[in-house]
Amino acid sequence: MNVTKLLLSLGLVVGVNTLARAQHAVWAAKIVAVSSQKTEGKEPFSPEKVLGEPNATPLGQASNEAWIPKKESNNEFIEVRFGKSLVAKQVTVVENFNPGSVSKIELVDTRGAKHQVYTNDSPGPVPEQFRSLQVTFSPGTYRTIGVVVTMNTKAVNGVNQIDAIGIADVAETMVKKEFKNEQPGVTFDSAMVNLGPNVNSKYVDTHPVISPDGRTLFFARQESPQNVGGAKDVQDVWYSNLSNPQKKTWNQAKNIGSPINTTGPNGLASVSSDGNTAVLINVYNPDGSLDPKGLSLARRTKTGWSQPVKIEIEDFYNNDEENVDYYLATSGKVLLMAVDRRDGQGEQDIFVSFMKADGKTWSKPKNLGANINTKKPEFAPFLAADGKTLYFASEGHGGYGKSDVFYSKRLDDSWTNWTKPRNLGASVNSPDFDAYYTVSAAGEDAYLVSARNGIGGSKDIFRISLTPTFRPEVVTLVRGKVLDAASKKPVAATIRYENLLTGEEIGVAETSPIDGSYTIVLPSGAHYGYRAEAKDYLAESDNLDVTDRQKYSEVNQDLYLVPFAVGQSIKLNNIFFAQSKYYLRENSYPELLRLVRILKDYPQVEIKLEGHTDNQGDPQLNVKLSQDRVNEVKKYLVSKGISGNRITTEGFGGSKPIASNDQEETRKLNRRVEFRITKK
Numbered sequence: 001m002n003v004t005k006l007l008l009s010l011g012l013v014v015g016v017n018t019l020a021r022a023q024h025a026v027w028a029a030k031i032v033a034v035s036s037q038k039t040e041g042k043e044p045f046s047p048e049k050v051l052g053e054p055n056a057t058p059l060g061q062a063s064n065e066a067w068i069p070k071k072e073s074n075n076e077f078i079e080v081r082f083g084k085s086l087v088a089k090q091v092t093v094v095e096n097f098n099p100g101s102v103s104k105i106e107l108v109d110t111r112g113a114k115h116q117v118y119t120n121d122s123p124g125p126v127p128e129q130f131r132s133l134q135v136t137f138s139p140g141t142y143r144t145i146g147v148v149v150t151m152n153t154k155a156v157n158g159v160n161q162i163d164a165i166g167i168a169d170v171a172e173t174m175v176k177k178e179f180k181n182e183q184p185g186v187t188f189d190s191a192m193v194n195l196g197p198n199v200n201s202k203y204v205d206t207h208p209v210i211s212p213d214g215r216t217l218f219f220a221r222q223e224s225p226q227n228v229g230g231a232k233d234v235q236d237v238w239y240s241n242l243s244n245p246q247k248k249t250w251n252q253a254k255n256i257g258s259p260i261n262t263t264g265p266n267g268l269a270s271v272s273s274d275g276n277t278a279v280l281i282n283v284y285n286p287d288g289s290l291d292p293k294g295l296s297l298a299r300r301t302k303t304g305w306s307q308p309v310k311i312e313i314e315d316f317y318n319n320d321e322e323n324v325d326y327y328l329a330t331s332g333k334v335l336l337m338a339v340d341r342r343d344g345q346g347e348q349d350i351f352v353s354f355m356k357a358d359g360k361t362w363s364k365p366k367n368l369g370a371n372i373n374t375k376k377p378e379f380a381p382f383l384a385a386d387g388k389t390l391y392f393a394s395e396g397h398g399g400y401g402k403s404d405v406f407y408s409k410r411l412d413d414s415w416t417n418w419t420k421p422r423n424l425g426a427s428v429n430s431p432d433f434d435a436y437y438t439v440s441a442a443g444e445d446a447y448l449v450s451a452r453n454g455i456g457g458s459k460d461i462f463r464i465s466l467t468p469t470f471r472p473e474v475v476t477l478v479r480g481k482v483l484d485a486a487s488k489k490p491v492a493a494t495i496r497y498e499n500l501l502t503g504e505e506i507g508v509a510e511t512s513p514i515d516g517s518y519t520i521v522l523p524s525g526a527h528y529g530y531r532a533e534a535k536d537y538l539a540e541s542d543n544l545d546v547t548d549r550q551k552y553s554e555v556n557q558d559l560y561l562v563p564f565a566v567g568q569s570i571k572l573n574n575i576f577f578a579q580s581k582y583y584l585r586e587n588s589y590p591e592l593l594r595l596v597r598i599l600k601d602y603p604q605v606e607i608k609l610e611g612h613t614d615n616q617g618d619p620q621l622n623v624k625l626s627q628d629r630v631n632e633v634k635k636y637l638v639s640k641g642i643s644g645n646r647i648t649t650e651g652f653g654g655s656k657p658i659a660s661n662d663q664e665e666t667r668k669l670n671r672r673v674e675f676r677i678t679k680k
Helices: 018-022 588-599 621-640 664-670
Strands: 005-009 013-016 025-034 078-085 092-094 102-109 112-118 131-136 144-151 163-166 175-176 205-210 216-222 236-244 266-270 277-284 291-299 327-328 334-339 349-354 378-383 391-394 405-408 436-441 445-450 462-467 475-485 494-500 504-510 517-523 527-533 536-538 541-543 551-557 559-563 568-569 606-612 648-653 672-679
Touching: 013 436, 092 102, 092 436, 144 163, 175 664, 205 266, 205 445, 205 462, 216 266, 216 517, 277 327, 327 378, 334 378, 349 378, 378 436, 391 436, 462 664, 504 517, 517 527, 527 536, 527 559, 588 621, 606 621, 621 648
Parallel strands: 266 327, 405 436, 475 551, 475 559, 606 648
Antiparallel strands: 005 131, 025 078, 025 163, 078 144, 092 131, 092 163, 102 112, 102 144, 205 216, 216 236, 266 277, 277 291, 327 334, 334 349, 378 391, 391 405, 436 445, 445 462, 475 517, 494 504, 494 527, 527 541, 536 559, 568 672, 606 672
16 A cells, blocks of 8 residues: 555544544535446435535445445546645545445646555455545645545445545544534634624614625614604614724614615615625615515615615515525625525525526525425525535524524535534524624624613624634635726726636626725635726736635735727736746636637737746746747637637747846746737
């Protein structure tokens, strides 16, 4: 066995080691390839059953929740990808039934190269019905984004099942012996703190929504004389701004006013990461009345909020019009809702809908499944900025009172595979009503509604600080302005950001109509590219590698748009080469594919690719390197159907610096590829 260390951990594989989880243990999130499969899609025994944490039961028997290869051969395999990359120290393969067939394990790095960490030339039955095969090794110089597991199913007669595949940057066991699936309550580092009279009143204050940057709190106030319709007004939207971040104090709350507030029951369900878009309960009719059969969207304008417009959702209905909640994820592409539908588990359930390709309409609601929903109401969904951590209220999962707040992690992109919900414990949940839990992007403070110790005996909004162990996964908040590259004036634009490893668009945001500012949130564990888009402009993309970010951080980065005109030059910031080499790295493809689309959309345009290096090394070799690099870019464009006659190239080496070569921080700016429009 060609490994540094091999541990066969035999036991009941139902509990995930919390130390490993806190240290960056990740389970497979995507199937890349499989040699054979007994069934397709999400059916029993399908490859998708490998995704997420171990969940196959009964252990030691063929389970519907684990993959079965269809064939018997000495070369069955499954290849998976993870949601984030790690400098791995271990890989764990959970063989739920009839173990011993694994013959080889390879790690896949972020460039697609494979690294063998385990081999067994003589696979065969082991004297157990199931096992966790844990392979530990010294960390390499690469980051692992995937795993290939090869099996010799001929060597172990009968059905062979794999339940889960995981990696970790620690050597601790990822799964452990456990006879009860006990979930300890979440602990907090302080008791709940009432936000005080600047936010709370003697009236009911409920449904807090914190902006991702933690600086603005929106909430609903019921039957206040200061509501638009006076004391008889059922509910209005109010807001307060953070006045002192150190002391965590808030300014006097204000009514958000019209057109969001009317004489009817108004409520803000969520606000986008940039603070420029609000999702509102009810449909706002032209005559000023409200229709409970739906929801609306309002955008910030230079003078206030726009008239709310109905959000179009395929096959949307709610059988309980009095009880409904919505939440728009920080990506702007995922919409959660708590509604009562025929395809639910019973009463209110939590569903998810996705933005369609047109960027305007939403898909048919999809139930989050029986792990989350019960026959009793589940409501008040909140998806943390990491896009994975769900907080919600439930009357069906049991707890301390009528409704308690629970916590669960999404395990894959099916949106139906979740960890067992965990009650947030007595510090949060009481014998009375507790719900509407919301967390800022930093993940430090949570806000929720409780009936305990409220001002004037009503429901109030409280703050509580989470211990690091139970915060959502780390994210980075990026903010800046979108500016015209020539005039430096703000430009109204759409911000799009993507995972450069996969090319997947992660989210979309809009700039502020007032000053051109934007805010996006990037979950750690990946290398992202982001750009602004506006009519008659070309975008200079930027990128941020937050693969190794261990703590919440904020980054300021202005984005520039270049007018689409002959003579204009645009930097291709998201093209990457190996050090001192000319071949393209895989994370360059999303940027290059955008250039392909531009050239196909404007078939008369001709461009010149210009390559530049820093001043380190032999000047003549630098010229050659820069020429080789732009030639490689041209080669890629031609391979995608662009005529080579439309593209010229020139390498300048280090002769045209745009920054100082005295230190690496500025020197790296000189290593670049640009394209110049020569004909339009």
